[in-house]
Amino acid sequence: MLSAFRSARKSLGRFLFVFLALFAAACVPAGESSAPRDTRPGAVKVALLVPGGSGNASDQILADSLVNAARLAAADLSGVTIDLRIYQTGGNPAQARAMALQAADEGAEVILGPVFAQEANAAGVALAGRGLNVLAFSNNPDIAGGNVFVLGPTFDNTARRLSSYAVRNGKTRIMIVHERNTAGELGGSAIQRGVAAAGGTVVAVSSYEFSQAGVASAAPGIVRTARETGANALFLTADTAGALPLLSQLLVENGADRETTKFLGLTRWDVPSQTLGLPGVQGGWFTLPDPNLYAQFQARYGAAYGSPPHPIAGLAYDGIAAIGALARQGRGFSTAALTQGSGFVGVSGIFRLHSNGTNERGLAIAEIRNNQVVVIDPAPRSFSGSGF
Incomplete structure (x- = not known):
């Protein structure tokens, strides 16, 4: 990690x-x-x-x-x-x-x-x-x-954009997974607002202690809750320099089905580029500026x-x-x-x-496919576009 x-x-x-x-x-x-x-x-x-x-x-x-x-x-x-x-x-x-x-x-x-x-x-x-x-x-x-x-990109902006795209594409039952720290709490709240604005439903909220032991302990329960609530997306606040590598890996190892439950990222998953090779993030969606x-x-x-x-x-x-x-x-x-x-x-x-x-x-939506970034919804070029 x-x-x-x-x-x-x-x-x-x-x-x-x-x-x-x-x-x-x-x-x-x-x-x-x-x-x-x-x-x-x-x-x-x-x-x-x-x-x-x-x-x-x-x-x-x-x-x-x-x-x-x-x-x-x-x-x-x-x-x-x-x-x-x-x-x-x-x-x-x-x-x-x-x-x-x-x-x-x-x-x-x-x-x-x-x-x-x-x-x-x-x-x-x-x-x-x-x-x-x-x-x-x-x-x-x-x-x-x-x-x-x-001027910096905010959690709310990212959460609104990704929630809107997810809901439009059938990912309407969203579970929020965040760290128990300031950034995680703020990110989780931004996702709540973004999902509500998009017309989706937050079916569960799960958190974990910001440590390797905390992630390992929480992962089985997160997967279990996702199944019990019928979540078809897990919206993660974790970032690449923090819990994302371990969390994504353990969620998959504990049985999270990425075919039915899409992983969504509040942060950039392409920085550093080595993150793209992680098995747990394959198929995940995140936002990025117009590449x-x-x-x-x-x-x-x-x-x-x-x-x-x-x-x-x-x-x-x-x-x-x-x-x-x-x-x-x-x-x-x-x-x-x-x-x-x-x-x-x-x-x-x-x-x-x-x-x-x-x-x-204006943000683009990207998916990680075969260790590469693929833009699946381009960044809007005006504030009347579907991204808003």
Whole structure:
């Protein structure tokens, strides 16, 4: 099993995506002085808050990749000039607050970042009276609202999309299986809402202690409950760096019939790629961003910087793309402008922001077949598609 399963999960205040820890490629170093500011008249002043300067190597890799992606997006804009100003937060809420205030004093029109939830919350509170909105890279909906918007993909978005597809395809009796930790509880609640919105029925909810022993102990009962309730889908909150490898294997070994009971995943099952070879996930469904668009971004980023982007670097590109689109429209960056119903197009597909600070992203549905990812329902290209 993946060794990360043995270690305790970071709190949601800092935890963003499990696959952050799986990224090891080096990026081009970036910093406040690594490129001149664009001071041409009419340039949109954007403050980019990144977790550099903490002394943590993984934070610096993430910071550099976010800066690179933002610069790539700014260079791609037509008819709009971005004055991108970089502020290092050190991954620290107090420093994020100070940098946000400094950015405001230096004329920032909108804040892009920071990454971690506590940082984003601190920046949002500091700027609440300054008329500046914060487009954070977090996926934690607890900090969303007011002047803080989260760009990261949320459990609710994934649960709605996958529940809708499952119910439309006959998987109407769904059993939720989640870890007994913060992420598992939040994920389970999101699935409950998603299934209800799709018109399906949650026939049972089962949980397990977040440990190898806990999974092994719970697996027989999960399979038994699925049979007794007539569940035709098991919706799992487990991820690839946690319980998924062991859980999927033990569910099958204990008699779960994948022909009649489909495994659904709340998280990405294709990262890392070795997960695709696990016997227990074969035939399972999960969501992912538009793979064609993201592949184009990866190729362009690699060509520009000589290494692959960090898994969440695309969020910085998306933020600049949205800011550029609004600048072309001459609408400014008010809440009303940011939450336009038509949304925006980024490197992972379409997305839009809601007035409550959360977001909605166009996701594809994929199935694992013969150790490969097969898209079985493409990501929608507009917010009137069936995925919504």
